[in-house]
Amino acid sequence: MGTTIANLIQDNEEGLHELQERIGYRFRDLRLLQLSLIHSSFAFERLDDGRHNETQEFLGDAVLDLTVGYILFVRFPEMREGKLTRIRSALVNEQGLADRAREIDLGKYLLLGKGENASNGRDKSSILSCAYEALVGALFLDGGYDQALAFVRRFFEPHIDQHQEQLVSADAKSSLQELLQERFNEGPEYMLTGEEGPAHARLFSITVTFQGEELGSGRASSKKEAEQQAARAALDYLAPRQG
Template sequence: MSEPAPDLKQLEARIGHVFADSELLVLALTHISVVKGSAPRVRSYQRLEFLGDHVLGSVVSHMLYSTFPQAEEGELSRRLAELVREEACAEVAQDMGLGPHLRLGPGETQSGARQRRAILADVAEAVVAAVYLDGGYPAATALVERFWRSRLEAPRRPLRDPKTVLQEWAQGRGLPPPAYRDIGRSGPDHAPSFRVAVDLPGLKSAEADGGSKQTAQKAAAAAFLAREGVVTENSE
């Protein structure tokens, strides 16, 4: 078994796992474009990516279950989808510094594949699988904790539309669905601004502006929720 090159040792330090079988890490970094001969997909990161997708989902699901003991299944599912989506995995790959270590063919290198989101996301999952195969579930859990924990505790984008949150809040209090009113429009045709109000019986209306009616409605719903003291972590 060959020893990791110095740059891979640096990568191991960054991801927090020293491989007993360094070839697993090499395979996780190998794009199909650099593989010659038969069965190139088998000798690229693609099989590892398949496994890593499921290992990541399992670890993140366990983290969510433990971190949010009061969350219902729907919320847990939304959080899981946010954490394992392509954009999130690509961001993790950048945090790991995987791009410079990718093994790519000349064409892919020239086309900027080291920064391509889909490739980075796949390689992040492949690295999760490589760590899992090399060190077992505890090692994979440690890796996911290291790079996904902050995203789990502070989502990068809304998990739910504030209009949906407000409708559920109203329904839970026996109120009809929120009603949205167009109040006015200002600004030039190429950059309009819409003002919208949201009404619920017996409660003060909330108003907000937006570059489209839909955006203004979401902003009005978010303003209503904030005024009523509803947790707005998931709102836009």
């Protein structure tokens, strides 16, 4: 015989209270909060109606796009749309949301099926990020847009403040590609110019060129990061020429 959402609220009363303290918001309808913590594996095994958090996750995904987008729009009013989109993506991708979930120890409160529980599902980024979206969806349903925005501000703005430079320069390759395509209808080229060090600690040197001119170079332990460094250097080199 299965259980119900109401039964789960009674059984998890202490945990639900603790989580509300952690997020700084008290739910009027605890069913919304409880549902956001139910993984599909638990629902299929234990719940009478089989309801789980994926519908609230869908809503929360949209709420996060809107609220994070608004925060970035206000924070960087002169920034181009393409870069704003990439920064938002870096903040609300699976890893970013899983990190925010870990900040509030969300995994502790999740209800998982036996298999997921045994395989350390409480710390899987995929499960944590989905649950975080479901939590935001629940908060939006319970308190409306203003409460959802306040929550997102509380947990995302410190991260933006601490990592603003990295976020703004994130995915420099895309920014350089966009800039050159827009101005010249042509993209840059990346060349591997050197490899050094032992196999377990290789360092790669990459140079980025455009129409035969060297724009910048990078050196890192992966080709991907070296290319990003080269692209950032190119953007810095090109900045005085823009206008």
